[in-house]
Amino acid sequence: MDPLNAVAFLTSGCSQRCASPIVIHGGVIAYSSADAVYLYSPVVHKASVATSRRQSQLHGATPNQAHAAGASTEKKSTTYPLTRVFSNGVNGTIVSFHLNDDYVVCATSNGRGIVWRMVDGEILSGKAVLDSVSDFFRREGHPCSVLVSGKYHILFGTSRGCVVSANMNDGVTMHNVRLSADGATDRSESAVGRVCCMVTSSTRPDIIAVGTSGGFVCLLSLHPANGMKQNAVVKAFAMAAPAPSDKGNPFGSSASTVTGVSGGTHGGEGGKETHLPAVSAGRR
Structure with a gap:
């Protein structure tokens, strides 16, 4: 089972009286x-993170796979702005x-x-x-x-x-x-x-x-x-x-x-x- 991770922090700045807010x-x-x-x-944000060939091999990738990946990986993160x-x-x-x-x-x-x-x-x-x-x-x-x-x-x-x-x-x-x-x-x-x-x-x-x-x-x-x-x-x-x-x-x-x-x-x-x-x- 995956651990629980916080994905958003809502800062409305007002108190609430609703039973299910x-x-x-x-x-x-x-x-x-x-x-x-x-x-x-x-909102999904994408970022490329440089990865060395040595790091790719440590994570289970073969030298050919690490080279084909262009020595970088794409990471995604999600934020929840007030819209x-x-x-x-x-x-x-x-x-x-x-x-x-x-x-x-x-x-x-x-x-x-x-x-x-x-x-x-x-x-x-x-x-x-x-x-x-x-x-x-x-x-x-x-x-x-x-x-x-x-x-x-x-x-x-x-x-x-x-x-x-x-x-x-x-x-x-x-x-x-x-x-x-x-x-x-x-x-x-x-x-x-x-x-x-x-x-x-x-x-x-x-x-x-x-x-x-x-x-x-x-x-x-x-x-x-x-x-x-x-x-x-x-x-x-x-x-x-x-x-x-x-x-x-x-x-x-x-x-x-x-x-x-x-x-x-x-x-x-x-x-x-x-x-x-x-x-x-x-x-x-």
Whole structure:
């Protein structure tokens, strides 16, 4: 295994309040301070280093190879200079941010979601869908987490346990869902707390995992036409109540719970709960 080497030192000069202040995308490093997002892009430097024939032979090269190499080798090094700053329109403190090849997005402490165009840093405020999202924040809580999923979908998680998506491709389509503790968003509105984080995969941007302050992980599916739906909820940090049947359980009464929705793939039959024993390591 190769040792870890420092490749960059980011000197933005500002304190940060964001829960995850570093995002790496496609080799680009982005850092969030309290009121701006700083973009550092890689620059590769090449340099020729003179090498004697004796040094080449010590490194395993034959005399013919050393002569053919012209008695010099090329070394590459990469630096990450500051290339762009996104701060226009920020009022308050940045509490979450994310980016892809086209957009840089942040949520601020005063309840706003700001979208910049990556190529020139221009604020995209003319799209109707962003006005709809702002109205949604006034009804369902301020944004506290943000995620750019795929190429065009921007998702915001709110302080009241909702997730709303904006389709930047057509500029008008918005989908939203209220997260539920029992995994059935169409039958219940069980509180899960505020949305703390959201993550997706580049290979499956239509599946989003959402973590909440109530200790829940909700799995969502997003479709441009069919909307957004909660498929399952994992009660990762829930503690089950003691029961007589736990006396013979070597794992005790602590358990994690997975609740699925009818037709889902993460919880067996819809509406039923599967209790998975969680083993806690203790000192021996």
